[in-house]
Amino acid sequence: MFPSHCYGSTYWGNKNSSGGSPWYTQGFAYQNWTWSGARPGMEFPAVPYGPLDFHCARPISSWNDGFILNYGWLVNLGDLNTESDYVRQRIADYITDLLSIGVSGIRIDAAKHISPEGLAYIFKKLANNMGGKLPDDFSAYLEVIIGGEKDLLMCNENWYNYGKSFDNYMKQAGLSDSDIYKIKIWSSDYPKEHPACGWWPISSERFVAQLDCHDDQNPGSSSRDMQDKGSVLIKERNVEKHRYFNRELFFRTDANWQIKLVLSSYSFIDSNGAQAPPDGHSDCARCVGSACSGCTKSVPYKKAHNPNVCGYTIYQNGQWQQGEYTRVHRDKEIIMEMRRWMGLSTSVSNAEIGLPNHC
Template identity: 25%
Template sequence: MQVRMHRIFDPIPIGRGVRQDDTLSSKLFTYLLEDIMKTVNWSERGVNVNGLYMSHLHFADDLVLVAETAADFQLMLNELHEASGRVGLRMNMAKIKIMTYKLRTPEGRIILCLVVIATAVTAYKNPHYAPGRSVNVHLFEWKWNDIADECERFLGPRGFGGIQISPPNENVVLWTYNRPWWERYQPMSYQLVTRSGDERQFADMVRRCNNAGVRIYVDAVINHMTGEPPENVGTAGNTAVFREWYYPAVPFRSEHFNWPHCVIDGSDYINNAWRVRNCELVGLKDLNQANEHTRNMIVDFMNKLIDLGVAGFRIDAAKHMWPHDLQVIYNRLRNLNTAHGFPANARPYIYQEVIDYGGEAISRDEYTPIGAVTEFKAGMELSNAFRGNNQLRWLSSWGPQWGLLAHSDSLTFIDNHDNERGHGGGGGVLTYKQPRPYKGAIAFLLAHPYGEPQIMSSFAFWDSEIGPPMDHSGNIISPAINSDGTCGNGWVCQHRWRQIFAMVAFRNVAGNTAVNNWWDNGGNQIAFCRGNNAFIAFNNDYWDLNQTLQTCLPAGRYCDVISGEKVGNTCRGKTVTVGNDGRAHINVGANDYDMMLAIHVGPESRL
């Protein structure tokens, strides 16, 4: 491509963007660039073109600054650097190029600078799913061997993009509390031995899942170690001297923790960010991530996992660590392992646990410049709507207009392992225990393009402390796979519910299309298309939805993937006939088993 900036200038060749196959980064860059350019004053800098000053151009994720003098260029570059930093962008100095072009007039010369900064914005926000896949499922407390089997027999064939696993490193064993789930969040060392399996089994799981097209994301507990539990042995057999802050298997000593030792008070969350980040979370010994040795141990642990083939990390308790310390750690991580199918120079996907409903001393916005963030508000708002406490029609503006994070910054979910139990952000969200509205909320989460969605896959519990199904020796009992494809042995396995895995396929077929042809009845009946690929309707009213609606789909017969699967050329659920004009009669009864109907052009739906 060649650009001629003025009739008297030589044409200037512009090469291809650095990531032409990335449809997101250029849009994100444009969005952030608009904010940056509002803060700089270049009205009389740049090149005078017919009385107007042109100071910059951008192509994909490259920014071109245009100046007539070196002095103007230097001022513009300095201002760009400062303005970028204020919105969380970092200029990639290694990729700056300065090029001079001789002009045909005696006025001087033009200096061009290509500044590639979009790479820094999105570096840790790409989950690196295999093509045609989406959705991260949290297989909470599953064993590594069982996860590998599930990748090959179900998740891979069904189009799932990735799995969040439970913490893989050694934790304290707490028989006093009958092996609760939260013992996994009290590290004794970074050795890869837990109830889920050892390092060999972990490596085998990652390899097999990557081969099945399913990525692995590690729940990384790097904020703290244990508290002072009544027992002192870890899942790898290591011990610690709790009252001396000594963990020899790492090793960590007292100087590697924050000092003075203090415990976070409830009021600190409102008015004291320093204590939230430097004191102990519920008495768990708080690591000092500014300490060089502490950083090195954490980086070594995470890099080992990258070498084994993981695609990224959930950063547990990120809110309790300083963003600049986390950034140092992230920047020391290796690129993803190309031997596991990742592209060259790919950075790990980072999504940080920051619980922020507003009104606190720490904001989620402090963490978006360095990675994605868990968007707890999404689950709260959708739970509220699908419970009937807010009308579904308002979801027409779903996304940042609801006070949610920007699309590329957000990891969205209805419930997670904490808040389904009333922990970590509190209760109030829908869970597997309210199946009808829960499935409706998840269906909307997956049908709408906003955010990077994650779904929960639980084990059944009646006590918020109880651990996974286990035998008398504390060994985790594997999920049984029933004849209908659901799970037994105490496992809920929401990812195997037809309504949920069908919506994963729906999302994959919808691809990058936008929401269009929104319809609602002014209350709790809504419907929308995803381009010309997919259509979904919801009914949360007390009366039937009976409408002829625009589906945006090609004429033909479709199987509603919510009410039943397509088997051969037969649909076990409702069928929908779309006319030549794209319209179809849609019926979702108020008393139907599910509150939604979904059809799409994929092989799972088209008859």
């Protein structure tokens, strides 16, 4: 049987509840539930969300169609109905809760799969929750990957555009220019292809820039080849080149980005093909139980924070290290370039910037 509001939806195989309760997730099968005898549907009572708070199941079959981007289920994940005023309010209430415990900025993953209009009204509801405007220290960073869909997503004004059209939606929703300024878009075209449109469709202050990103850490990422415009550390394994392009991000003057990001990541394990971080969760030496005999793709545990090391600990004694944190954020040259950009003094001791004396 189909949920009453969905017809012609994709069939998904059975799925057990990840929350340990049959009431938390649907079975993804169009038949009555074994547990309740009711039709299948998305139910998350802690929010609460019910079946009508989600879009009907459909795959993302096009990356150049705003309707599919908004309504499709990204990698089979249930997709919230962000046209619903109730859903928008629940999301705004969640962000409000985060702000109440001291969070000042948020990143919205896969934001390009939420309609610009829906996002505009979510931020307006957040502003209403906060007394009518967004906090002075608030910032939002939307992951809108601008690739082959740049015309749809940024360059041509249309209903699914995160440039001027998104600005207009936010103004229509009642957000002030000051609040709109706080809502940033990831400049995923940096450094090789920016500005993606050949011009800045919105001010560069509204974009967030960084050299390499978490997606570049995937060996199959198509954005890993930056040619002579940048460098992905775990691909090229060239510290001097990577350090230079991170410094360049802070001293270049062709844009006025207000948020610039540095990525500290980790290396993979070449010898056994493991691709997990060295956080201990993929360390065969820590495995407990009968299944451990089959543990082969191991990443030995390494403590993430080490106050006694400098940046780029990925290289030790001239050798590239497997299963090691990169710690780019502890490189003194990058820190000094960042301080210059921020108008801070570079006449500081290592201790003042959290580094040991030998750095």
